[in-house]
Amino acid sequence: xxSVTQMEGPVTLSEEAFLTINCTYTATGYPSLFWYVQYPGExxxxxxKATKADDKGSNKGFEATYRKETTSFHLEKxxxxxxxxxxxxxxxxxxxxxxKVTFGTGTKLQVIP
Amino acid sequence: xxxxxxxxxxxxCKSGTSVKIxxxxxxxxxxxxxxxxxxxxxxxxxxATSNEGSKATYEQGVxxxxxxxxxxxLTLSTLTVTSAHPEDSSFYICSASAGSANTGxxxxxxxxxxxxx
Numbered sequence: 553x554x555s556v557t558q559m560e561g562p563v564t565l566s567e568e569a570f571l572t573i574n575c576t577y578t579a580t581g582y583p584s585l586f587w588y589v590q591y592p593g594e595x596x597x598x599x600x601k602a603t604k605a606d607d608k609g610s611n612k613g614f615e616a617t618y619r620k621e622t623t624s625f626h627l628e629k630x631x632x633x634x635x636x637x638x639x640x641x642x643x644x645x646x647x648x649x650x651x652k653v654t655f656g657t658g659t660k661l662q663v664i665p
Numbered sequence: 666x667x668x669x670x671x672x673x674x675x676x677x678c679k680s681g682t683s684v685k686i687x688x689x690x691x692x693x694x695x696x697x698x699x700x701x702x703x704x705x706x707x708x709x710x711x712x713a714t715s716n717e718g719s720k721a722t723y724e725q726g727v728x729x730x731x732x733x734x735x736x737x738x739l740t741l742s743t744l745t746v747t748s749a750h751p752e753d754s755s756f757y758i759c760s761a762s763a764g765s766a767n768t769g770x771x772x773x774x775x776x777x778x779x780x781x782x
Contacts, residue, residue: 555729566771588773594776595773595774595775595776596709596774598771599742622751641709652699652711652714653699653760653771655709656708657707657708658707
């Protein structure tokens with residue numbers, strides 16, 4: 553079955569530091585890949601997505617590239633801010649209709665001033 | 666973008682009572698909605714898939730008589746936690762899919778935090 557593996561957190565960074573959150577996946581076929589963000593006390597929001605190999609999703613300074621050869625979708629940001637503190641979820645869907653989305657366990661990011 | 670709204674955002678109830686949580690798609694029609702449960706420091710666990718006009722499909726291990734789901738219209742799904750107990754306390758989140766069926770992108774409600782005393 554499908555699965556998503558994320559690096560365990562929490563990740564603590566100083567403001568303006570470089571961020572990488574690793575994500576690898578296992579899926580049949582050609583899944584779509586997502587990063588969702590959950591701010592404290594809120595539901596999930598889509599941060600970025602990529603629907604095919606070599607696509608790069610980007611939003612709010614965050615980027616992730618769909619790497620089929622390494623089955624990875626690592627999240628990066630060049631300079632984090634305190635407001636980026638949240639839990640980040642890597643996810644995939646296998647593209648077959650209104651399908652279930654498989655989530656990773658989430659990585660908590662804390663950015664300190 | 667597509668908006669999904671949940672209500673209430675927080676609810677506290679006594680053990681043995683039932684609680685209803687609503688999930689609405691505000692600017693699109695959602696034939697399918699999903700209900701998740703999130704425990705502290707854990708990922709989302711899919712509880713059930715709610716289909717408009719038909720019975721919900723429950724994931725293995727989820728009690729369908731405990732968690733009643735009704736998808737009465739294309740914009741509303743409800744989750745009723747019946748005879749709630751303290752172990753049902755959790756963060757419940759709904760989501761809906763809009764647009765192309767093959768993108769898999771989901772839009773999430775704000776979540777509902779249930780506390781059972």
